[in-house]
Amino acid sequence: MLFDFDGTVVDTVELIRESHRHATREVLGVDFDDARLVSNVGIPLMDQMVAFSPRHAQELLQVYREWNHRHTAELIREYPGMSALLAELREAGRPLGIVTSKARHVADLAFAVLPVRDYFDVIVTTEDTDRHKPAPDPVLYALSKLNARPEDAVMVGDAPFDLEAGAAAGCATIGVTWGFFDADTLSALNPDAVVDDMSGLADLLLAQ
Numbered sequence: 075m076l077f078d079f080d081g082t083v084v085d086t087v088e089l090i091r092e093s094h095r096h097a098t099r100e101v102l103g104v105d106f107d108d109a110r111l112v113s114n115v116g117i118p119l120m121d122q123m124v125a126f127s128p129r130h131a132q133e134l135l136q137v138y139r140e141w142n143h144r145h146t147a148e149l150i151r152e153y154p155g156m157s158a159l160l161a162e163l164r165e166a167g168r169p170l171g172i173v174t175s176k177a178r179h180v181a182d183l184a185f186a187v188l189p190v191r192d193y194f195d196v197i198v199t200t201e202d203t204d205r206h207k208p209a210p211d212p213v214l215y216a217l218s219k220l221n222a223r224p225e226d227a228v229m230v231g232d233a234p235f236d237l238e239a240g241a242a243a244g245c246a247t248i249g250v251t252w253g254f255f256d257a258d259t260l261s262a263l264n265p266d267a268v269v270d271d272m273s274g275l276a277d278l279l280l281a282q
């Protein structure tokens with residue numbers, strides 16, 4: 075069972091949105107609305123910055139990182155019930171993995187604040203593959219580390235990119251609506267399921 079990280083396992087919605095707001099205000103002098111700020115969350119950060127402004131991407135990245143790292147401990151949160159669900163899945167013997175577009179040292183910042191690292195058998199970060207979500211590569215890499223087959227696996231995520239990557243790898247896919255994207259956006263990708271709360275996700279995963 076593979077999970078996206080931001081907006082799926084940990085609540086970094088405010089942290090990431092406000093990091094983008096700070097960077098785009100500071101560097102570009104513009105005020106984007108909330109939807110625009112987070113529209114590409116889930117792909118590598120540098121690609122998100124290029125989408126704001128190819129010319130200023132490097133500076134955006136630097137200003138984002140500085141603000142983000144300074145506010146991680148204060149703004150990152152756990153989704154209620156996620157730790158309990160992960161513990162239950164582990165107890166049931168399910169191999170668990172994270173597939174994130176984050177850099178490893180940034181994922182480690184989050185793990186230092188929220189102790190969810192130990193639930194997972196593998197953590198795939200942006201350094202592990204040349205291509206990233208929505209390509210299937212990071213999902214396939216995680217499965218190879220778990221000695222698992224795509225047809226026995228499910229990818230859980232809050233972004234279209236997660237569902238596309240999972241489907242392209244040949245996995246079942248579950249969209250969750252407590253992160254950066256709404257149910258309509260996720261349903262448009264035709265995932266196997268879209269769930270609105272933790273108990274809905276638990277029902278699906280524990281039945282597997």
Ligand SMILES: [Mg+2]
Pocket residue numbers: 078079080081082115116231232233253254
């Ligand atoms: Mg996400």
